[in-house]
Amino acid sequence: MTKNLEGLKNKRITIMGLGLNQGGLGVARYLAKAGAKILVTDLKVKKELEPSLEKLKDFNIKYILGRHREEDFINTDMVIQNPAVPHTSKYLRIARSHGVPIETDFGLFLQFCPSEKIIAIAGTKGKSTVSQLIYHIFKEAQKDTILAGNIGISVLDILEKITPQTWLILEISTWQMEGIKNRKFRPQTAVLTNILPDHLDRYSNYEEYIRSEKLIFKHQRLNDNLITNYDNEETVKIKNETSLPIYWFSAKEKIEPGCYLENNNLIFQSGEYKITFAKTSDFLLPGLHNLENILAASTVGFIHNIPGKIVQKALKNFHEVPYRLEFIREFRGIIFYNDTCATTPEATLAALESFPKQPIILILGGKDKKLNYENFGIAIGQNKKIKKIILLQHPAYDASQKILSTLKKHLDSDKIIFTSSMKVGVEAALQQAQANDIILLSPAAASFGMFKNEFDRGDQFNKIVKNLK
Numbered sequence: 128m129t130k131n132l133e134g135l136k137n138k139r140i141t142i143m144g145l146g147l148n149q150g151g152l153g154v155a156r157y158l159a160k161a162g163a164k165i166l167v168t169d170l171k172v173k174k175e176l177e178p179s180l181e182k183l184k185d186f187n188i189k190y191i192l193g194r195h196r197e198e199d200f201i202n203t204d205m206v207i208q209n210p211a212v213p214h215t216s217k218y219l220r221i222a223r224s225h226g227v228p229i230e231t232d233f234g235l236f237l238q239f240c241p242s243e244k245i246i247a248i249a250g251t252k253g254k255s256t257v258s259q260l261i262y263h264i265f266k267e268a269q270k271d272t273i274l275a276g277n278i279g280i281s282v283l284d285i286l287e288k289i290t291p292q293t294w295l296i297l298e299i300s301t302w303q304m305e306g307i308k309n310r311k312f313r314p315q316t317a318v319l320t321n322i323l324p325d326h327l328d329r330y331s332n333y334e335e336y337i338r339s340e341k342l343i344f345k346h347q348r349l350n351d352n353l354i355t356n357y358d359n360e361e362t363v364k365i366k367n368e369t370s371l372p373i374y375w376f377s378a379k380e381k382i383e384p385g386c387y388l389e390n391n392n393l394i395f396q397s398g399e400y401k402i403t404f405a406k407t408s409d410f411l412l413p414g415l416h417n418l419e420n421i422l423a424a425s426t427v428g429f430i431h432n433i434p435g436k437i438v439q440k441a442l443k444n445f446h447e448v449p450y451r452l453e454f455i456r457e458f459r460g461i462i463f464y465n466d467t468c469a470t471t472p473e474a475t476l477a478a479l480e481s482f483p484k485q486p487i488i489l490i491l492g493g494k495d496k497k498l499n500y501e502n503f504g505i506a507i508g509q510n511k512k513i514k515k516i517i518l519l520q521h522p523a524y525d526a527s528q529k530i531l532s533t534l535k536k537h538l539d540s541d542k543i544i545f546t547s548s549m550k551v552g553v554e555a556a557l558q559q560a561q562a563n564d565i566i567l568l569s570p571a572a573a574s575f576g577m578f579k580n581e582f583d584r585g586d587q588f589n590k591i592v593k594n595l596k
Contacts, residue, residue, distance in 0.1 A: 135161035141199045143218065144209025145169045145179050147579055151209045152179045153281015154232040158207075159186035166203070168195050201225045207232065210277075210302040213329060231306035233299070236282040242289050243315065246427060247276075247297045249304065249343040250320030250356075252474050253420045256412070256448045257320055258298040260424030260441075267441035268433045270294050277303060301326065301339035308342065316352040316430070317344045318423055322361035323473045327497035337361055347371055354426050356419060357382045374430060376422035378415055386422040386429070393422065395429045404435035409443050413452065414481030450585040452478055452569075455592050460562025463592045466569035467585030470496070472503035475571035479510060486564045487512050488556045490549075490588075492519035492527035493572030500529045503571065508537025515559045516543045517552045523576025530571065549577075549584070553591045566592075 140163045145151040151167070158165050168191040169176060176192065191199060200206055200222040206229045208219060222229055246261060248254045258274060265272040273289060275282045276298035289295065297314070304312065322340045330336040340361075344353045349371065355362040357377035366373060374397075375385035384397035393405040410421060421442060428438045447453045455463040462485075469475045470493070479487065489507075507513060516534065520527055534543060544559075546552035556566045568588045570581075578584040 135163045138163045138204045139202070140165050140205045140207060141203045142167045142207045142209070143169075143195070143200075143216075144212045145171075145176055146209055146211060147176065147179055148211075148582075150232050150281050152182055153283045154207055154235065155183055155188060156186065157232075157235070157281070157283040157286075159183070159188060165189065166191065166199055168192070168199055170194065197221055200227065203227055205230055207235075208306060210300065210306065214305060231303065232281055232283055233276075233303045234307045234310055236286060237307060237310055237312065239286060240289060240295070241291050242293045242295055243291075244293065245295045245297060245314040246316040246318070247299050247312075247314035247343060248318040248320065249299050249301070249340055250318070251323040251325045251340070251471070252477070253320040253416060253423070254298050254318075255468070256417065256420040256451055257318060257423045258296050259448050260420060260445060261318075261427050262296045263445050264424060264428040264433060264438055264441040265294055265296070265431075268428075268437050272296060274298075299343070301336065301342070302329075304342040305339055311346040312342070313346040313348070313351065314343070316354065316427060317347060318427060319343050319353075319355040319362055319365075320420070320423055321356045321359040323359075323471060324498055325471050325496065328495065341365070341368075344369065344371060352427075352430055354385070354423060354430075356423070357385075357387075358419065374426050376419065376426050378418045378422060386426045388418065388422070393425065395425060395435070397429075402429075402435045405439045405442055409439065411446055414477060416477040417452070417481070450582060452481060453585075455589055458557075458592070458595050461557065461560045462563075462565050464565060464567045464569075465585050465588055465592075466567060467574070467581045467588065469569040469571060470573050470581060471498060472500055472571045475569040476503065476506050478567060478569040479506075479513070482512070482565055482567070485512065486514045486561075488515045488517065488560055488564060488566045489513055490517040490519065490552055490556060490566070490568045491530055491570055491572075492524055493570045493577075493584075494523055494575050495526035495529060496573055498526070498572075500526070500533045500571075503530070504533025504537045507534060513542070514564065515556065517556050518543055518545050519549070519552060519570065519577060520545050520547050521577040524572070526572035549587045550591050553588065553595075557595070 145167050166189045172193040195218050200218045206222045248258045262274040272294040274296045275285050277300045353371045354374045357375040358379050375382045377387045386395045391407045392403045450468045453465045466478045544555050574581045574584040
C-alpha cells in the first residue's frame with residue numbers, strides 16, 4: 128500500500144465529477160492521502176455539493192465548481208473520470224488530444240488490488256441483490272470476503288482491508304466497465320444477471336448498451352467461470368457468442384450445468400453431481416425476479432465448493448436489500464414497500480408480479496432514460512390489483528408524461544392521482560388505502576429533478592412512512 132501511495136505523490140490530478148454518491152469522494156480522499164496535487168471540478172455548485180465538501184474539508188484540495196475549464200484537462204498528469212461523466216465529454220476529448228491519461232476510481236483500485244479472487248456481478252437488474260447474496264453465502268462459509276463496487280461506497284475506501292487471500296464480490300455497472308476497458312478486466316468469476324432496456328439516454332441504442340453489459344466476460348479465459356440467465360432473451364444468446372464454459376440459472380427450465388427450479392425445489396447440477404439444496408418456501412424475498420437472484424448466487428456458491436447446507440442456511444436468513452422491494456413498515460394494516468431502485472418499466476412490472484394477491488397503490492414517475500413505456504401501460508391496465516396510481520410530477524419528469532400518455536389508453540383516468548412531492552404522494556396513497564393494501568414506491572424512471580438520486584428518493588419515502596402517526 129505504501130508503494131502505491133508513493134507512486135501518486137506530487138502528481139497533478141484533475142478529478143472530473145465529485146458528486147454525492149461516494150465515488151468522487153472516495154477517490155479524492157485516497158489521492159489526497161497519497162500526497163497528490165488535486166483539483167476537483169464539478170458542474171454542481173458549492174451548495175449542492177456541501178455533504179461531500181464537508182467530508183473533504185481537512186484535505187488540501189483545489190475546487191473549480193459550477194463549470195469546467197479546458198486548462199484543467201491539459202495542465203495535469205492525470206484525469207479521474209467519475210462514472211456519471213459520459214465518455215463523449217468534450218473535456219475528456221481535450222485530455223486525450225493532449226496525451227493526458229484518463230483513469231477511474233475503479234481503474235486505480237484494480238491497479239493496486241492485491242487479490243485476484245474477484246467475483247464480478249453485472250446486469251440491468253438484480254446485481255445488487257445477487258452481490259449481497261453471494262457475499263452472505265461466502266461469509267456463512269467463513270471465507271475472508273469483502274463486498275465493494277457500485278454499492279454507495281468507493282472501492283478505494285476498502286483497498287487497505289484486502290489481502291491476496293480475500294474474496295472480492297464486486298458489483299459493477301456498465302459505466303464502470305467502460306472506464307476500465309483498456310485494463311482488459313478479467314474476473315475469475317463473472318455473473319451477468321440479465322440484460323433489459325436501460326440507460327438509453329446514455330447509449331446511442333440498445334445494441335450499444337448490450338455490448339457494454341457483455342464486457343463483464345469479454346476478457347475471460349477458459350479456466351474462468353461465467354454464470355448467466357437462461358430465461359433472459361439477451362443473455363441466452365451468449366451460448367452462441369463465446370467458447371467459454373457457461374453455468375446457467377433458470378426459474379423456468381431444467382438446465383445444466385447450473386441451478387434451476389423443479390417442483391418448488393432448487394437444484395444445482397453439473398455432470399453427475401446433483402443436489403437439491405432448498406425449497407422456494409425457505410426464502411423471505413418475494414417475487415420471481417428474486418428467485419432468479421437466489422439461483423444466480425447459489426450457482427456461484429456451488430462452483431466455489433461451498434456445501435449445500437451452508438448455501439441453504441445463508442439463503443434462509445437473508446433479508447431484503449435496502450431500496451429494492453424493501454419492506455418498510457405496516458401502518459393501520461397497510462403495508463409499505465420501497466423499490467426506489469426500480470428505474471425501468473420492466474423492474475416495476477417485476478415488483479408488481481411479486482404481489483399477485485393484494486391490492487396495490489403504486490407510486491410512479493420520474494425522469495426519462497429514453498425507454499419505451501407502451502407495454503408497461505398495457506400491463507398496468509391489465510393488472511386488476513392496482514387500485515390507484517400516484518404519479519410524481521416535476522418540470523424535469525418527462526418519463527411521467529410518457530407514463531401518463533400510455534396509461535390514458537389502458538386505464539380509467541380517475542385511477543390516476545397527480546402529486547408534486549413525495550410527502551403529498553404518500554398522504555394521497557394513504558387516503559386511498561385500506562387494511563391489507565400495499566403502498567409501493569416503484570417509480571419505473573430515474574429520480575433526478577425532484578431528488579438528488581434514487582437513494583435520496585427512497586430515503587425521503589422511508590422518512591415520511593416511518594413518521595406516520
